Amino acid sequence: MENYENIKKIANNCLNCKKPLCVEACPMHNPIPSILNDIKNDHLDMAKDKLFTSSKVTLVCSKLCDFERSCAGKCILAKKGKGIPFYMVEAYLAKSFCENTFVKSQNGKKVAIIGAGISGITCAISLAKDGYSVYLFDKNAQIGGVLTESIPSFRFDKSILINYAKLLDDLGVKVYLNKTLGQDFTLDDLNSFKCIIMALGTQGSRSVLNKTAFLIDGISVLKNIDSYKATFAKKKILVIGGGNVAMDVARTVKRMDAMVHIVYRRDILSAPASKKEITDALNEGIIFDECLAPIKLITENNTNYLEVEKMQLEEHDTHAKKAIIPTGEFRKMTCDYVIEAVGEYPSYEYLEKAIPTFAQNKETILANGYFKYHEQIIFLTGDYLIGASSFAKASAMANKTIKKLEEIT
Ligand code: SF4
Structure with missing residues (x-):
């Protein structure tokens, strides 16, 4: 307490x-x-x-x-x-x-931030506090990014975001919602800004399995919970992955009255999800099928299967991840649906199409975290720069971006 x-x-x-x-x-x-x-x-x-x-x-x-x-x-x-x-x-x-009443003193500079997730919010608060005029754009109807879109409400009280929206307002940040880069506006529309921060998060989900009608992406489940309720009720669902997203998916689907297994290629102790998430999932009756690597999806005689290979883990070493060794032992797990939650990645498709020099110099730009475009400096930050990470790491990256922006502008 x-x-x-x-x-x-x-x-x-x-x-x-x-x-x-x-x-x-x-x-x-x-x-x-x-x-x-x-x-x-x-x-x-x-x-x-x-x-x-x-x-x-x-x-x-x-x-x-x-x-x-x-x-x-x-x-x-x-x-x-x-x-x-x-x-x-x-x-x-x-x-x-x-x-908190942050001291505000205008410095006459303005910044556009694209993406109002955790890293965009971090940048907006820090810069507004430091006297910048901040313009924050987001594709969704609310700020928060994945906090709004895909973190289940049983794990995070979303009313906290109302407080953040109020703070941004108090700090004079101009927030433009339902604005998608590439659809509702372009980088060229922001040419009055000397600095632009792109905090777009991750957009793509990784997949290791062959596409079938019974394979579903975990993030899409978390974003559209209501539309899956009837589909998953009383069904056997296999969730693939060992991270917090896999736990969120499993716990969300369990609440839809489904029988849920988590299939993970390592053991539970090695799973990247937090111990609390794993313990909560176990306490809610989710079954962990450990040391099983997904191989392929099959339908035979109207029954769906996930074929898996048993993995053996090297001796436990507390300082390194255990090595996984395929055993050549295969089995088929029956299921109604398989949900993949094996990671997300940032997509640079917009930048590659809009700015040819970005594609040519992508590796250097990603290493630096920023690049020049005409008279502007464009920064990339949060998960959009470092890939899917924790909220704290995304926000820490945003802090570094602010420091760099203030140094070079
Ligand atoms: S590690 Fe940190 S929290 Fe723990 S005793 Fe030392 S200073 Fe205190």
Whole structure:
């Protein structure tokens, strides 16, 4: 429970390490010991100031970060089973983030941001706070990106996005919704902006299987939950993947009264999904079929099958991913539908078509994170630059983009 008495107890247990492993493990590199030290001394405003300066999406991170693999799990005290649960402190402090009155002083510069997901929001808040006139465009009817589109409401309280919308408004950010790049406007329409930030996230889903009528993309399920309810009720569904998207899909489909298995080529302990997501999925009755690599989809005598190959994992090594070794042992799993959730990727199709020099210099541009186009500088950020990642990593990338933008413009 996040009340002041409890977070003070948490802060008092921190050792204030000289080389804090928690900070190293936090994608945002939040100054955790310094924040905890402020709380120890009842300097709550200073603690908030440090957290809000470091992270513009603290409200989201405090709900969705994988703490076991970052601050709490990497804390020096975690070895004794007593890792400092900084996420509880963050959740307590973050409550007032959107009431934060940032100092605004106009610097006469303006920036267009395309994409109002986690990295676009991070950029918009930071730049508006630093005095830029910010114009934020998004293809959806609401801000939030995947938080709006595909994170299930049982995992994230979407009303938080209303608070972010209000904060953007308070900061004077001009938000243009239902505007799709390439359909409703082009980069050339933004030629009055010296700087443009593209924070478009990922657009494509990876696939490892042959296309059939009973194969469905996981993201499309999460985006269109209502349209799948009748299809999946009472059916046997195999979800392929071991990440948080696979867990979200499995838990969403389970709520549609389906029998759900997760098929993963490694074991549960090696799955990239957070421990909490995996535990919740297990507790909700989802069955894990481990160490099975999907091979192909088959229909025989009106029955659908997923053919899988048994995988063997190399000896456990806590410092490296286990190697997976095919055993040559195949089996067929019956199913009604197979849902793939094996990853997403950014698409640069628009830039490749609109700007021929982008296609020619793509690798260098992606390494730099920005390029010049006529009189403009175009930055790429978040998952659009680094590929599908966590919310914290996408926001941390946006922080780096802002730093670079302020350095070179
Ligand atoms: S690693 Fe743990 S004990 Fe050390 S500074 Fe971070 S939270 Fe405090």
